[in-house]
Amino acid sequence: MKKKDIKDILHNVKEGDLEVDQALDNLRDLPFEDLGYAKVDHHRGLRNGYPEVIYCEDKTTDEIKGIVEKMMERNQNILATRADEEVYEALKELTDDLEYYERARIVVIQKEEIELSESKILVMTGGTSDLEVAEEAAITAEVMGNTVERAYDVGVAGIHRLLAQKDKMAEANVIITVAGMEGALASVVSGLTDKPIVAVPTSVGYGANFDGLAALLAMLNSCASGLGVVNIDNGFGAAYLADSIINQIEAARE
Template identity: 70%
Template sequence: MKNEVIKQTLEQVKSGKLDVESAMEQLKDLPFEDLGYAKVDHHRGLRNGYPEVIYCEGKSVDHIKGIVVKMLERDNNILATRANTEIYEALQDITDEIEYNELAKTVVIKKQELETTTSKILVVTGGTSDIPVAEEAVVTAQVLGNTVERLYDVGVAGIHRLLSNRDKLDDANIIITVAGMEGALASVVGGLVDKPVIAVPTSIGYGANFEGVSALLTMLNSCSSGIGVVNIDNGFGAAYLASTINRQIETALKKNS
């Protein structure tokens, strides 16, 4: 439930246009709504600035549909991650206001337009194989109202590709680096810029990569300053963190304008 909706309800009670019992009925599911198989957190938009995000992996299609139906009753924008084509097709039965990014495995249902930030998030990948995780980050950041730019396949094996794009690095306010193998991209980018770098290790690599553990350890042990690291393949987490930082930047820009 959005702040504006609660304010309108309280104003209606104050003015006598709405009785207390009716207001209580509207607000009764404010903390969460228990569906038996899920407790939909309607309060999250108030606490965190954006409604609950649906992680689809491990959930049945019917459960996902039930959660989406309840969220749509409140006109929320909806982001579902790790969604396969079966889930996408099933959700088309509920609404046609739906977008599917097959690479990112994300479903977006947009009920309202968000104001887009002037400050920019740049998503950078080491290789083309890292793009699915990067796209999850891109979609998440966009849904959260951020201006996002992509810079793909500029890993350290051909570092001239990254260096020839210094203007994009300099223009961004926050940079998300997505890389597998040894995960050195985050250290290189961190050594070039004066802004937050959020590193995402991916599970891309051969045997000794240990499904992303080697990249994770490299990023955690980086000697470059200003790097934060999220979990393996967690493009969503990186973008959400970048968005919270970007909102603070945007607020500061508006205060100083």
């Protein structure tokens, strides 16, 4: 439930279009609804600006379906991350209003129209091998209502590919850089622009990459300014942080 939903309920009560008991019924599951195996946080949209997102790994399909069913009662858009084909097939039994983004491993159930921001997020990758994490970030950001551009396979091994993206970097309000190996992309991009950078280390790389630890430490130790780092392979977290920044920019425009 979003702030707008609460305002609509209060307005309808004030205008006499909604009985008090009906309003209470609409609010009965705030702040959360206990399903036994999960406590669905219906209050999150009010607190954080976006409803709870379902992380599917290590949940059974029945648990995921149960959570989705309760969230669908709110007639809101639903984002399920780290979802495989089995989860997608299970959720198709509940609704036809869904789309599966296989590369991003995301299922989106869209009940409300998504209005895109005037501000823009640019998602960049070092290589094609980083696309799974990058698409998780890009799709998440789009579902949250952001205008997203992509610039993939522009790593520092061919620096001319990155320099060719100057116009896109200049137009963006926030840049998400996704890279494995030594994770140099974030530092170089941050040195080329005054935009806030959200850096995502990936587990892509050879043995001494240590499943992304080398890239994570390189990004944390960057000498470039204006750089924030999320956890390894956390495209979702990068998108959420970028969305928070964009929301502040959009609010300042109003």
